[in-house]
Each structure stands twice: as C-alpha cells, then as structure tokens.
Amino acid sequence: MEITHLGSGSRGNSVLLSTPESNVLIDCGFSLKKTESKLQKLDVDPKDIDTILVTHHHSDHSKSALRASKKWGCNLISNAETARRLEWEGTARLKVFSELERIDAGVDISLLTVPVPHDDSENVAVIACDSDGKRAAVVTDLGEVTAELISHLKKCNHISIEANYDRDRLMRGKYPDSLKRRVSGRGGHLSNYQTANALQEIVHPDLSSIVLCHLSESNNLPHIAESEVLMGICDRFNGSLSISKQEGPDFSNWIGQSNPERIVV
Numbered sequence: 001m002e003i004t005h006l007g008s009g010s011r012g013n014s015v016l017l018s019t020p021e022s023n024v025l026i027d028c029g030f031s032l033k034k035t036e037s038k039l040q041k042l043d044v045d046p047k048d049i050d051t052i053l054v055t056h057h058h059s060d061h062s063k064s065a066l067r068a069s070k071k072w073g074c075n076l077i078s079n080a081e082t083a084r085r086l087e088w089e090g091t092a093r094l095k096v097f098s099e100l101e102r103i104d105a106g107v108d109i110s111l112l113t114v115p116v117p118h119d120d121s122e123n124v125a126v127i128a129c130d131s132d133g134k135r136a137a138v139v140t141d142l143g144e145v146t147a148e149l150i151s152h153l154k155k156c157n158h159i160s161i162e163a164n165y166d167r168d169r170l171m172r173g174k175y176p177d178s179l180k181r182r183v184s185g186r187g188g189h190l191s192n193y194q195t196a197n198a199l200q201e202i203v204h205p206d207l208s209s210i211v212l213c214h215l216s217e218s219n220n221l222p223h224i225a226e227s228e229v230l231m232g233i234c235d236r237f238n239g240s241l242s243i244s245k246q247e248g249p250d251f252s253n254w255i256g257q258s259n260p261e262r263i264v265v
C-alpha cells in the first residue's frame, strides 16, 4: 500500500491510499479543483478513485467530498452523524458505516473506523488493510488517544497521526482563553507531547513509517513537532518520520519501505 498526503492542516486534509487495484481518499477537505490538481501531480485520474471516506463533518475534512463523488462516480462513505450534519442523507452514492465495521473500499483494500473524541462531532480514526494484511492508520482531530485506538495502532505498519500544537506556543500565543481550552481539551487536538507519548507506547518492530500531520500554523513548527516525537521514540524506532505540510503532495510512503519517496513535479 502506498500512502500519500495531498496536504494537511486546518485549511484542508486528504490522504490517498493506493493498492495495485484501488485508490481511496481518506477525507476530501480541499476544493474540488485543488484536489483534482493534486491527484494529477501523482498521475492519478480522479475517475480512478473508488471511495472517499469522510472522517467527520468539519469542512477541512469534508469540503468537496460530495461534489467529487458525484463528478468522479465513486462511493462516498461516512457515519450517520457526519452524513446528518452535512445533509447528505438520501444521496445515492452515500454508504453509511457503523464504528468497528469492516468496510470494503476497493477490491483489495478494506477500512476499519475507530471512534475518537473531538469537538461536537463523531470523528473516527481509520485503519486501512490491504490484501497482504498490511495496515496503515490515519488519525487526526482528537483530543485524547484512547486505549482502544492504541490497541489498533499497535498492529499498523504505517501511522499518520496529528501533532497539532506545541503546548507552550499555544498557551503563550494569541488565541483567546476559551479557544486555548478547546484546542487543548479532551475534544480538541493532540499536542506534540501527547502524540510523542502515544507513539512511545505504540512503536513496534513492524512499524516502518510515521507521518506527523495537521500541524497548527499558529501554534507549532515542523522541527519542534519532529524533535519532540523523535525524543520519545528514537531508542526503539528505526523507520522514517516525516511531516505532512498544508500544501502537498510532497512524498509517498510505501509500506515495508523505510524511506519515503519524494514527489518530483
């Protein structure tokens, strides 16, 4: 399985998962035009996307999902609450899933969703499994890593996980106190420290790559996130650690391959 972030952050998120027979987008939070041009850079015809899974209703994850699914003729999947919040009920291409149900997203890829706590939404983390049984996780927008999520992540060969903010920068920064509380609360986002702690518990010999994503542009910096996470895992992790920026795609990870491949446009 190949994992490519089309970009990630508060202005849009989308991850392409490709297997020999299938292409799946986890979230579609950029405009339709931008998403198509990002796919073009990867030589992927949008009409070859089989499924778009939307993790939750926030627009940085859902923006063009419905239009894309109609234009490209692919499946659109979400849970019932996300479909309700986005007023997608009754849409012909929509399939509604329940948490912890195995979803066939293409001929050789299935998805499992795990509920995570996030702001007034029913957000999910996604674990994708290819026909060789290799697993990749996409985990963003959660205030806390649950024990259930950790147990799933321990079986993954690739993990994309958010490292949203540096706690000092958030607390000293210009956000109003109420927003600081929301971001750092149980329904907010993961700090670099929380992500480092979770990964410390998760890292295992078959985990070949980690991508840190959804970094806040106001309250974080790539080198701060990277060094905090590395500090937590460097004694046990031999794979690659990369950062997905707001505007990608910059690189792809292949499961089983330790170095990401740069994308040359």
Ligand SMILES: [Zn+2]
Binding pocket: 009, 010, 013, 058, 060, 061, 140, 141, 214
């Ligand atoms: Zn988000």
Ligand SMILES: [Zn+2]
Binding pocket: 056, 058, 118, 141
């Ligand atoms: Zn969100």
